[in-house]
Structure formats: structure tokens, C-alpha cells
Amino acid sequence: MWHFSNNLRLDHKDINSIEEMLDLFCKAVNIYSPFWDHMLDYWKQSIENPNKVIFLMYEEMKEKPKIQLKRLAEFLECQFSIEEENCGVVDEILKMCSFENLSNLEVNTNEKLSTGEGNKIFFRKGEIGD
Numbered sequence: 001m002w003h004f005s006n007n008l009r010l011d012h013k014d015i016n017s018i019e020e021m022l023d024l025f026c027k028a029v030n031i032y033s034p035f036w037d038h039m040l041d042y043w044k045q046s047i048e049n050p051n052k053v054i055f056l057m058y059e060e061m062k063e064k065p066k067i068q069l070k071r072l073a074e075f076l077e078c079q080f081s082i083e084e085e086n087c088g089v090v091d092e093i094l095k096m097c098s099f100e101n102l103s104n105l106e107v108n109t110n111e112k113l114s115t116g117e118g119n120k121i122f123f124r125k126g127e128i129g130d
Contacts, residue, residue: 099126
């Protein structure tokens with residue numbers, strides 16, 4: 001959140017320190033706040049209404065992308081057939097949706113926001129714990 005918020009600021013003026021952002025986060029004075037309540041509501045809904053709400057975690061998608069993609073396909077009622085799996089459809093989707101591929105698309109490397117910042121600000125490292 002700290003990187004993202006500061007990168008969206010025009011000319012990088014009035015940048016918040018990480019300590020200031022942590023304080024605002026803890027006080028629930030930021031976008032999507034209060035964060036934990038927001039996440040907890042979705043998580044509860046995914047348990048109470050598993051056919052209507054799916055709760056995906058980035059860490060799980062990074063650690064076991066095939067399992068999570070199949071889970072998402074099942075949720076969307078578009079399960080992969082044995083033939084599709086054997087032909088590499090799942091692997092091809094994972095490749096097309098990978099951080100490396102999406103972050104290097106022309107729209108994300110060359111296009112600019114109205115603030116003048118490039119779409120690249122929406123991508124960092126794509127790693128767990130960064």
C-alpha cells in the first residue's frame with residue numbers, strides 16, 4: 001500500500017513515510033479501510049455462500065497456481081476436461097496470466113495514466129512477502 005500510494009502521487013510530492021502509512025492503516029484511515037474487517041467479511045461470505053463468493057489468497061496462487069486455477073474454473077462452472085489438461089491448456093493459461101507476462105504487456109510498459117505515471121506502477125516484483 002505504501003509503494004502504491006506514493007507512486008500515484010503527482011511528481012512524488014507529499015510522500016508519506018512508511019511509518020505514517022502504517023499509522024493510517026492501523027487507524028483505518030485509508031482506502032478499503034478497515035482492512036481486516038473488509039477481508040473478514042469476504043472470507044465469511046465465502047464460507048457461508050461458497051457458490052457465490054470465492055476467497056483467493058495471493059500466496060496460495062503463487063505457491064500452487066495450477067490447483068488455484070482449477071479451483072477458480074470449478075467455481076465459475078468451467079472445469080477443465082481431461083483433454084484440455086493433457087493438451088496443456090491449464091499451463092498455457094498460467095503462462096498468459098503470469099506476473100512476468102502481464103507486467104510486460106505493451107499497455108503496461110508504454111501506456112500512461114492521466115497523472116502521467118506509467119501503468120508499470122501497478123506492478124512491483126510479484127513475490128510473496130515483498
